[in-house]
Amino acid sequence: MTLIRAERLVKTYRSGEVEVPAIRGVDFTIDPRSFVVFVGPSGSGKTTLLNMIGCLDHPTGGTLAVLDTDVSKLDRRAAANFRGQHIGFVFQDFNLIPVLTVYENIEYPLIMVQNWPEARRRKQITRLLEAVGMTEQANKRPAQISGGQKQRVAVARALATNAQLLLADEPTANLDHDTAFRIIELMKKMRDEFGTTFVFSTHDPKIMSEAEVVFALEDGRVRQQDREERVALHA
Amino acid sequence: MLNILRIALRNLARFSRRTFLSSMLITLGIVAVLLFIATAGSFKAMMIGQFTDAMLGHLEVHRKGYVASIDNLPLNLNMQPMMVAKVEKALDGRPAVQAYSERVKLGAMFSNFTETTAIRVNGVDPAKEVAATPLLPGRIVEGSREGPILKRGEILIPTLLARGMKVKVGDTVVLVATNREGSVNGKTFVVRGIIDSLSGPSGRDGYIDIRDARELLRMDKPEVNEIVIRLRDPAQLDQVYAQLSQELAATPGQGGQSAAEGKTGQGGGLEVHTWAALSPFSSIVRMIDLLALFIKIMLVSIVLISVMNVMMMAVYERIREIGTISAIGTPPRKILSLFLTEGLLLGVGGTAVGTAISLAVIYALNLWKIHFNFGQQQGLVLSPSIGLVDVLIIAAMVVVVTLLASLQPAWKASRMDPVTALGHV
Numbered sequence: 001m002t003l004i005r006a007e008r009l010v011k012t013y014r015s016g017e018v019e020v021p022a023i024r025g026v027d028f029t030i031d032p033r034s035f036v037v038f039v040g041p042s043g044s045g046k047t048t049l050l051n052m053i054g055c056l057d058h059p060t061g062g063t064l065a066v067l068d069t070d071v072s073k074l075d076r077r078a079a080a081n082f083r084g085q086h087i088g089f090v091f092q093d094f095n096l097i098p099v100l101t102v103y104e105n106i107e108y109p110l111i112m113v114q115n116w117p118e119a120r121r122r123k124q125i126t127r128l129l130e131a132v133g134m135t136e137q138a139n140k141r142p143a144q145i146s147g148g149q150k151q152r153v154a155v156a157r158a159l160a161t162n163a164q165l166l167l168a169d170e171p172t173a174n175l176d177h178d179t180a181f182r183i184i185e186l187m188k189k190m191r192d193e194f195g196t197t198f199v200f201s202t203h204d205p206k207i208m209s210e211a212e213v214v215f216a217l218e219d220g221r222v223r224q225q226d227r228e229e230r231v232a233l234h235a
Numbered sequence: 236m237l238n239i240l241r242i243a244l245r246n247l248a249r250f251s252r253r254t255f256l257s258s259m260l261i262t263l264g265i266v267a268v269l270l271f272i273a274t275a276g277s278f279k280a281m282m283i284g285q286f287t288d289a290m291l292g293h294l295e296v297h298r299k300g301y302v303a304s305i306d307n308l309p310l311n312l313n314m315q316p317m318m319v320a321k322v323e324k325a326l327d328g329r330p331a332v333q334a335y336s337e338r339v340k341l342g343a344m345f346s347n348f349t350e351t352t353a354i355r356v357n358g359v360d361p362a363k364e365v366a367a368t369p370l371l372p373g374r375i376v377e378g379s380r381e382g383p384i385l386k387r388g389e390i391l392i393p394t395l396l397a398r399g400m401k402v403k404v405g406d407t408v409v410l411v412a413t414n415r416e417g418s419v420n421g422k423t424f425v426v427r428g429i430i431d432s433l434s435g436p437s438g439r440d441g442y443i444d445i446r447d448a449r450e451l452l453r454m455d456k457p458e459v460n461e462i463v464i465r466l467r468d469p470a471q472l473d474q475v476y477a478q479l480s481q482e483l484a485a486t487p488g489q490g491g492q493s494a495a496e497g498k499t500g501q502g503g504g505l506e507v508h509t510w511a512a513l514s515p516f517s518s519i520v521r522m523i524d525l526l527a528l529f530i531k532i533m534l535v536s537i538v539l540i541s542v543m544n545v546m547m548m549a550v551y552e553r554i555r556e557i558g559t560i561s562a563i564g565t566p567p568r569k570i571l572s573l574f575l576t577e578g579l580l581l582g583v584g585g586t587a588v589g590t591a592i593s594l595a596v597i598y599a600l601n602l603w604k605i606h607f608n609f610g611q612q613q614g615l616v617l618s619p620s621i622g623l624v625d626v627l628i629i630a631a632m633v634v635v636v637t638l639l640a641s642l643q644p645a646w647k648a649s650r651m652d653p654v655t656a657l658g659h660v
Contacts, residue, residue, distance in 0.1 A: 056562060056654050077567065084564020091657070095559040099245040111238045113564040157563070 003067060003165065003197050004030040004053060010061035011048050011220075022048040024220035025062060030199060030213070032164070035191055038201045039208050039225075040217035046201035047169055049217065053199065054087050054167045055079040067164060084113035088158025090168035090200070094150040096142040096157075103129070103138040106156045114161050128156040131193060132186060148179035155186060159194055166190075168200035172207055184210045239569065243576035250549065257545045258585040261633060264534040265589025266596070268629055271530050273597050273619035279523050281615055282516065283469070289370035290433050291510040292336075292463035293472055294479065296322050299506050301460060302513070308342045308355060310415040313458035318505060322462055325482050331475045333467045334366035337459035339448040340440070343412040345392070347400045354396060355440045356410065357461075358448020361385040367465045371430075371442075378404040378428025384442070389427035391442040397429045404428060410443070414452040422451050472509060480507045531632070538582065538633050539640045546578050546644035557648050558656025571649035578641025582634045590630060597621060 011023040022045045030036050038046045051057035052064055052071070056079075059072045067086055074082055083089075096105045106125045110116040116124070129135045132152040137145050145153070151171060158166050168187070172180030184207055187198050208214055214225040247254045287293050301312040314322070319337065326332045339358035344351050357364075361383045365371055372380045376394060385391060390410070392402060402408060404426050411421040424443060432439045449457065466475055483505045511517035550557070560570060597619050605617040 051654055054562070056657075080561065080564050080566050082564075083562065084566070087564070089559075089562050091559065091562075093555075095555065095657075097556060097559070099242070099249045108560070109563050109565075112560065112569050113566075161564075 001032060002029045002065075003032045003034075004028075004199075005065045006062065007064075008062035009049075009052070009059050009064055011045070011052060011057070012060045021220050023052075023059075026220075026222040028215060028222050028224065030197065032197055033191060033195050034197055034213055035188060035211055036197070036199045036213040036215065037208050037211035038199070038215045038217055038222075039203060039205075040201075041203060044217040045220045046203075046217050049222075050167050050169050050199065050201055053165075054089060055082050084109065084161065086164050088161065088163035088166040088196070090151065090154045090158050090166065090171045092170040092173045094142070094147070094154045094174075096150055096153055098142050101139050101141055102134055102145065102153050105142070105153055106160050109157060109161050124160060125156075128159060131159075131190065132156045146179075147175050148182060151175060151179075151183050152186060155183070155190060159190060159196060162194070163196060165197045165199065168198065170202060171200055172202065172204060177206070180204070180207060181210075236572075239572050239576050240580075243573055243580055246549070246553075246573075246577055247580055250552075253545060253548065254581065257541050257581055258588065260541045261538050261582060261585025261637070262589035262592065264537045265586055265629065265633060266593045268530050268534045269590065269593035269621055269626065270596060270619070272527055272625055272629075273593070273621040274600075274617065275523050275527055276621065276625075277617055277619040279520055280469075281617075283510070283520065285370065286433065286514050286516055287368075287465075287469070287510045289368055289374055291513055292367050293466045293469055293510055294464040294476060295508045295510075295513060296462040296464070296479070296483065297506050297508065298460065299504050302506060302508060308340050308460075310341065310452065310460070313339075313415075313460045314462070314505070315458060316456055319457070319459055319462070322483060322505070325479060326462075326464060329475065329478070331466055331468065331471045333465045334363065335462055335464045336360060336363040336367035337445065338364075338461040338463060339445055339452070339454075339458070340460055341412050341448060341452060343410040343451070345396065345400065345441075346409040346411065347402050347406065348409070350400055352396065352400060354392070354410070356390075356448065357440050357442050358445040358451075359385070359442055360445050364442070364463075367463050369465075374430040374433070375428040376431050378426075380428075385427055385444050387444045387447055388424055389444070390424035391428045391430050392426055393439045393441060394429055394431050395439060396441070397426075402426055410451060412451045414454075416453075418453060420451055420453055422447065476507060476509055483507060531629070534629075535632065535636050538585075538636045542578055542581055542637045542640035543643065545581065546574060546641045549577060550574065550644045550648045553648075554651065554656045557651050558653045558658075561651065561653040562657060567649040570651075571645045574645030574648050575638060575641050578637050578645065579634065581641075582637025585637075586630045586633045590626060593621075594626075 006026055006028050008025045008027060009023055010021070010025050013020045013022055038049060040046050048057065052059050053066060055066070055071045055074055063070060064072050069082065071079070071082065097108060100108060103125055106128055107121055110121045110124065129138055132155055134149060134152050134156065137149060142150055142153070172183055175183060188210070190196060191198050202208055216223050216225050298312040298314050298318070301309065304312070326335050336359060341356050341358065343354055343356055345354035365384060372384055375384070375391065390408065396402070406426045407423055408426060409421055409423050411419060413419050424447070466472060511520070557570065600617065600619050606614050607617060608615065
């Protein structure tokens, strides 16, 4: 079974009369419960690809199926609904809501997106806080915790709705090396515990070595790296 | 919804200074409008009271066509005894009517034996006249205010006439009048008092006893040409006017205006007029109402601009946040609700505080009893008051305007493209 299938996927931006190709007819598949990373230099199309997988942006051509749904055909409302039901996001800048506590940030999608009853919410949040090691900080505001802790909260928020797919765009870019590793370890642990598929982008070779599947993006084209290539790159 | 409310409240608290300033603007607007309505309403009611209680009454009944030619004080449009009886019957059985008084109005020549001038005179039953226009004794500026305002053979004359003709209280004067048939008759009177003038019709009239007036005009039947009516509650004006117009009319009434604008109901040879239809002061009342309307429009503008400004800033400053909540799947309608709720809370908060302050100030003004003068009237007490309906209308108006002002920014937030919003710096 395939979780994500892209066939001849194309994304072209238009700037006035000029067409700028961001993704040039790529094909790839991602299996459930996998830990996948897209790597590549800035401007290679990593964010564009993640945005399309996450139904935040529409492809210009080709097909993109996520959980057997052709997401290129979803309108604005349906896309929001699909994201809310199946996809979690972790952002480079954490993007926690500053007026809410750690607990309330994790609770937010359960209220605003899925409308869970309070008892069920409490149970889920307690479980996630324990899983990401943030139980002690539950009542703190984002401004009162560190960058690594913020990203832990962001991961917990992304997993709160039992999303089957978690997309993370450069999740470790704003973290120091050790913290970045701990976040990647946490994501792997979450993958094992919750069965979620993790897809993230990075240009950090050390982080990339932690991934099970690596897609290299260059000039809008995708190539899956084999193990030897990754080891050589890492070395 | 409770969660949206909670998050909206926190967002407002997060930008506390801006929230405070915007709420203050709404509060000040509400206070200004409610206080203006309360004081202007008090002033208006007091002024209307001065006219109705001193001269016009709340309603007047005349023979059809009399008011149209009232400047000539025609004597051929008198109400005959049968008509008077019909009106009296209608008034006696009506609990809303507190008192009424019949008048015979006439134009006469006034002489102090050395000079002669024209005068307009009301022949009245003193007791009934005081009951229908209770401020009349207060208009007596020279002469005693104690006891009956008039006895037979006495006259109350207006100040201007007294000054011009150099007539004092106790002097003897002569009135000469021509009756309906053209016969001239004269009668001497003792000046009982001098009364101050009021603006508007009959404001410069003198008063004599109605029996003297009939004698002067050689009326063989107890005719009258005006019946002035005082109501227990002026708020019942519309209702009583409509009932009387219908009851006194053999044919359906033709009056179409609202009571505040002045009404004239016709039919059956009798006309019913509200005080507003007879007094030029009704145009001042309309101006006060118009002024209140302009103040309300200004309030709406203040609220609209301030809330729209705040909400637009709130959206602009939180573009990335909007991108985040949109990306995680928050439906556009919930984003719309969130921003609308923030605007609504701003409006409701400002309105609640503004209303509370206004009511407290109105209460304090009533405690302090501010005095002022209006024309000849000295020491009038300003007693501002505001009805619950007015408060509710203003509050609802502000809340609705707040919602409208929040709509555009909220809509913009809900329609924001998450990718663009997340990339916003």
